[in-house]
Amino acid sequence: MESDQLQRLRTALSAERASADVLPRPEETFAAFEACAFDDVRVVILGQDPYPTPGHAMGLAFSVRPGVPPPGSLRNIYQELESDVGVPPAPHGCLRAWAEQGVFLLNSVLTVRAAEAASHSSLGWEALTDAAIRALSERRTGLVFLLWGKAAQAKARLVDETSHSVLCAPHPSPLSARRGFFGCRHFSRANDHLLARGAPPIEWTLP
Numbered sequence: 001m002e003s004d005q006l007q008r009l010r011t012a013l014s015a016e017r018a019s020a021d022v023l024p025r026p027e028e029t030f031a032a033f034e035a036c037a038f039d040d041v042r043v044v045i046l047g048q049d050p051y052p053t054p055g056h057a058m059g060l061a062f063s064v065r066p067g068v069p070p071p072g073s074l075r076n077i078y079q080e081l082e083s084d085v086g087v088p089p090a091p092h093g094c095l096r097a098w099a100e101q102g103v104f105l106l107n108s109v110l111t112v113r114a115a116e117a118a119s120h121s122s123l124g125w126e127a128l129t130d131a132a133i134r135a136l137s138e139r140r141t142g143l144v145f146l147l148w149g150k151a152a153q154a155k156a157r158l159v160d161e162t163s164h165s166v167l168c169a170p171h172p173s174p175l176s177a178r179r180g181f182f183g184c185r186h187f188s189r190a191n192d193h194l195l196a197r198g199a200p201p202i203e204w205t206l207p
Contacts, residue, residue, distance in 0.1 A: 001128075003127070005124060005127045006124070006127065006128060008124060009123060009124035009125065009127070009128070012123050012124065013111060013120075013123065016111075016113065016120070016123070020113050020114070021054065021113065021114035022111050022112070022113060022114070022120075023050050023051070023052065023054065023056075023057040023111065023112050023113075023114055024050055024057035024058055024059050024111070028057070028058050028059035029059060029110050029111060030059065030110070031058060031059025031060055032059055032060050032061065032099070032104060032105050032106045032107070032110075033132075034059075035059075035060060035096060035099035035100070035105070036099045036100075036102060036103065036104045036105070038135070038136070038139075038140075039140075040102045041102055041103075041104045041136060041140065041143060042101070042102035042103070042142075042143060042144070042194060042199060042202070043102060043103045043104070043143065043144045043145075043146065043190050043194075043202060044103075044104045044106060044133070044136065044143060044144070044145045044146065045061060045062070045098075045103060045104070045105050045106070045146045045148070046061070046106050046107070046108065046133075046145065046146065046147050046148065046152035046155060047061040047062055047105075047106070047107045047108070047148055047149065047151075047152060047171070048107060048108055048109065048118070048148075048149050048151040048152065048171060049107050049108065049109040049110075049111075049112045049117065049118055049120065049121065049151075050107055050109075050110070050111065050112045051064065051071055051073075051112075052112050052113070052114055052115050052116055052117045052119075053071065053114075053115070054114050054115075055068060056068060056071055057112070059110075060095055060096065060099060060105040061105040061106055061107045062074050062077060062095060062105065062172075063093060063094055063095035063096065063105060064093035064094065065093075065094065066092050066093075066094045067092070068092075068093055069093065070089075070090075070092070070093035071093070072173060072174040073171070073172045073173045073174070073177075074093050074172075075089070076172040076173070076174065076177040076181065076182070077172050078090065079182070080172070080177075080181060080182055080183075080184065080185075080186075080187070081187055081204055083182070083183075084185045084186070084187045084188050085187050085188050085191075085204055087187075087204050087205050087206075090206040092206070094206070095206070097206050097207055098202065098204070098206070101202050101203060102202070103202060104136075106129060106132065106133075107129070108125070108126060108129050108151040108152060108154075108155065109121050109123070109125040109126065109129070109151075110125050110128070110129070111123070111125070121151075129155070130155065130158060133145075133155050133158045133159065134158045137158055137159045137160050137163070137164060138160070140163075140164075141163045141164070142163070142164065142193075142194075142197040142199060143164045143165070144164070144165045144166075144167065144190040144193045144194065145159055145164060145165065145166045145167065146167050146169070146186050146190060147166065147167070147168045147169070148168075148169055148170070148171050148172060148181065149170060149171030149173075149176070150171075152168075152171075153168050156168065165190075165193040167184070167186050167189055167190065169181045169184040169186060187202075187204050190202065
């Protein structure tokens with residue numbers, strides 16, 4: 001966080017917030033890191049960037065605040081979850097219960113300009129999220145990385161697949177879910193990998 005690269009990111013982000021509506025709120029930018037401690041991570045779900053619709057992004061990849069109807073990507077995640085492991089769609093879109101079990105819900109880019117998807121993809125966030133993935137790969141063992149979409153799959157190079165499991169699929173957005181996200185069975189496969197290593201599975205059912 002103290003590197004010159006990250007200092008430039010801070011400066012650029014401050015300028016963006018001064019001139020545009022940036023999501024999520026400043027206090028939620030690092031919510032994924034706060035919701036799941038480093039030593040508790042068991043599964044990493046990696047997405048692209050926050051929802052660009054005001055009121056949706058809350059710092060956890062693919063999650064929205066309680067009371068906000070699930071966006072299209074999350075509805076597709078719920079559809080695959082039901083098809084894969086029989087978990088019916090939750091009536092809400094808050095995935096915090098997954099984070100509390102060790103699911104690190106990380107986006108490759110942590111902020112976005114409202115109504116402009118991928119607008120912060122060149123701001124410098126990748127340096128931070130690359131470092132996070134690299135640290136998990138080097139300092140932990142037996143993790144399962146679920147990489148959804150091209151931006152997430154680009155980080156596969158950072159993961160030591162002799163120590164961890166990496167599963168890739170298209171992004172669950174309405175534009176790409178039918179190109180291979182549906183039917184990927186990542187939820188059951190992640191639990192299979194955990195069980196094979198003697199770790200408890202994730203309870204995917206949301207309260």
